Amino acid sequence: MKVEEKLALNKFDIDREVHIRVDEAKCKSCDLKPCMYACPAECYTIRGEGGHLTFSYEGCLECGSCRFSCDEGAIDWVNPRGGFGVCYQYG
Amino acid sequence: MDIFDAIVVGAGPAGCAAAYTMAKAGLNVLVLDRGQYVGAKNMWGGAFFGPVMNELFPGFWKEAPVERFLSRHVISFMTKEDCLSVDFKSSHGDFDAAPGFIILRARFDRWMGGKVEEAGAIIATGLEVTDFIFEGNQIKGVKVGDEDFLANVVVLADGVNSLLATKAKLRSDFKAIDLKQGVKEVIRLPREVIEDRFGVTGNEGVVMEFVGSCTRGLPGGGFIYTNKDSLSVGVVVQLNALLKNQVKASDLIDEFKEHPAVRPLWRNGETLEYSAHLIPVSGIEMMPKLYADGIVVAGDAAAMVLGTGLILEGANFAMAAGIAAGETVIRAKEKGDFTSSSLSNYEQLLKSRFVLKDLETFRRAPHFLENPRIYNAYPELACGLMRNIFHSDGKPRKNTFETLWKSMQGKVSLWQIAADAMKARKAL
Numbered sequence: 001m002k003v004e005e006k007l008a009l010n011k012f013d014i015d016r017e018v019h020i021r022v023d024e025a026k027c028k029s030c031d032l033k034p035c036m037y038a039c040p041a042e043c044y045t046i047r048g049e050g051g052h053l054t055f056s057y058e059g060c061l062e063c064g065s066c067r068f069s070c071d072e073g074a075i076d077w078v079n080p081r082g083g084f085g086v087c088y089q090y091g
Numbered sequence: 092m093d094i095f096d097a098i099v100v101g102a103g104p105a106g107c108a109a110a111y112t113m114a115k116a117g118l119n120v121l122v123l124d125r126g127q128y129v130g131a132k133n134m135w136g137g138a139f140f141g142p143v144m145n146e147l148f149p150g151f152w153k154e155a156p157v158e159r160f161l162s163r164h165v166i167s168f169m170t171k172e173d174c175l176s177v178d179f180k181s182s183h184g185d186f187d188a189a190p191g192f193i194i195l196r197a198r199f200d201r202w203m204g205g206k207v208e209e210a211g212a213i214i215a216t217g218l219e220v221t222d223f224i225f226e227g228n229q230i231k232g233v234k235v236g237d238e239d240f241l242a243n244v245v246v247l248a249d250g251v252n253s254l255l256a257t258k259a260k261l262r263s264d265f266k267a268i269d270l271k272q273g274v275k276e277v278i279r280l281p282r283e284v285i286e287d288r289f290g291v292t293g294n295e296g297v298v299m300e301f302v303g304s305c306t307r308g309l310p311g312g313g314f315i316y317t318n319k320d321s322l323s324v325g326v327v328v329q330l331n332a333l334l335k336n337q338v339k340a341s342d343l344i345d346e347f348k349e350h351p352a353v354r355p356l357w358r359n360g361e362t363l364e365y366s367a368h369l370i371p372v373s374g375i376e377m378m379p380k381l382y383a384d385g386i387v388v389a390g391d392a393a394a395m396v397l398g399t400g401l402i403l404e405g406a407n408f409a410m411a412a413g414i415a416a417g418e419t420v421i422r423a424k425e426k427g428d429f430t431s432s433s434l435s436n437y438e439q440l441l442k443s444r445f446v447l448k449d450l451e452t453f454r455r456a457p458h459f460l461e462n463p464r465i466y467n468a469y470p471e472l473a474c475g476l477m478r479n480i481f482h483s484d485g486k487p488r489k490n491t492f493e494t495l496w497k498s499m500q501g502k503v504s505l506w507q508i509a510a511d512a513m514k515a516r517k518a519l
Contacts, residue, residue, distance in 0.1 A: 001345070001362065003341045003365070006276065006362060006365035007365060009362060009363060009364055009365060010364055010365060010366075013127060032337075034334040034337075036339070037333050037334055037337050037338060037339050038272075038330065038333065038334060040272060040274045040339070040340045040341050040367040041341075041367065042339070042341060061365075061366060061367040061368075062132065062252075063252075063272065063367040063368050063369050064251065064252035064369050065270075065272050065330055065367070065369060067252075068264075068265070068266065068267040068270060068330060069267065069330075069334050078254070079125055079219055079252070080125075080219075081219055082125045082216075082217045082218040082219035082235070083125070083126075083127045083216070083217030083218075084127075085132075086131070086132070086366075087126070087127050087128070087131045088130065088131055088132065088133065088134055088196070088197040088364065088366055089197055089198075089363075089364060090195045090196075090197055090198065090277040090321070090323075090363060090364045090366075091130060091133045091134045091135070091195055091196030091197030091198070091200070091366065
């Protein structure tokens with residue numbers, strides 16, 4: 001089962017406002033890309049031929065791991081606005 | 092504008108315990124939580140020890156959504172192919188005599204929120220506290236965007252990612268080395284199937300913990316909890332180790348589920364939810380300042396988690412700290428003094444309870460548990476020894492010591508085992 005299939009089972013109320021901002025320009029000079037290994041929802045992925053890092057906030061589980069992973073200061077992390085984001089049914 | 096006796100930020104175990112304690116004593120309490128409902132953001136492994144919850148809500152299991160009580164603990168060393176377990180089953184009565192309770196956080200906390208409201212507190216959900224209101228150094232309330240809420244004391248219980256704890260200058264941000272990442276799937280399985288597969292009846296429940304290949308030898312482990320009609324299956328791994336070794340917890344949980352000793356337990360189950368959370372695990376070494384003028388901090392936001400290897404205990408500490416925070420605010424109100432000197436009583440209360448005592452007793456445990464041999468060499472050794480004992484190649488058998496010696500080759504030396512045993516004695 002892929003992570004995106006697992007995430008599709010969760011209840012989300014996705015905010016139109018992006019809560020985590022990633023300065024992808026800074027990611028270009030980063031070789032290791034630790035954020036990819038920090039995020040259990042695989043929101044950080046390498047896409048396209050150039051191998052650029054792309055971030056999508058929609059599947060974010062709000063665990064906060066990514067904000068401890070980046071040494072480049074590329075991740076500006078806050079919670080989604082109140083009421084938005086993941087809504088655990090089981091927890 | 093109303094000035095509340097206390098504003099509690101976060102309706103988890105710590106926040107609910109604090110709010111309930113204060114509301115029951117007649118204080119005017121506002122609880123703010125960022126989730127759409129109480130419990131929406133709350134996630135954990137699965138079980139807590141009973142006494143503190145019972146102190147707060149006597150006989151809670153009669154009405155609360157408790158999944159099962161703990162009657163069986165299984166602790167296993169695993170390699171890719173093998174699994175060696177210690178299986179402890181204790182059959183002493185039902186819920187009323189249970190040592191621990193398995194619950195699903197989102198469901199249970201919703202119930203706890205209801206109790207807090209019954210006691211007279213106001214809970215407002217869907218509100219993310221963004222900052223404090225200061226008057227000099229004294230915290231006088233909180234901001235939710237442009238809106239101000241005033242209070243004599245703020246009880247900060249907003250969890251491991253508390254950015255507010257840093258804004259209140261109680262601590263600097265945590266570091267990856269001090270955190271573990273937990274990921275979990277809740278998997279639906281019929282009640283009878285759970286009872287047959289796990290050897291339990293009625294309300295009995297099981298917790299299984301695994302050390303070894305489930306984290307590819309990184310510090311952490313795998314776990315399974317039996318809920319009423321589902322399983323909680325997951326892994327917990329040191330965040331720093333994931334980053335350094337370029338391993339994803341999302342891969343580890345799949346590997347763990349596919350292990351030959353694990354797959355038969357959830358087979359034909361249907362995944363219902365996938366969740367993740369961080370756990371502060373460095374104990375007293377990472378604990379922040381617990382109070383300042385107009386504020387006390389409790390639970391994960393204050394790193395109140397005890398990790399002793401066999402136990403990773405947070406909710407119990409959070410609830411006990413919540414009660415202590417509530418009692419502190421009640422006394423501060425009697426004195427009419429909400430400065431840090433009055434709120435320092437909080438630390439005294441935590442010292443008199445198990446919270447700070449246990450964390451002090453196990454001060455060295457987090458460092459000890461970083462030893463890679465626990466997650467690599469020892470599971471390999473234990474399983475290898477078993478494999479050699481239960482294997483016949485048709486030749487005459489060697490004596491057991493020789494078998495052990497053979498199992499140790501290339502994995503761990505006698506000297507290392509002795510040194511680790513000495514360290515374990517000091518740390519645990």
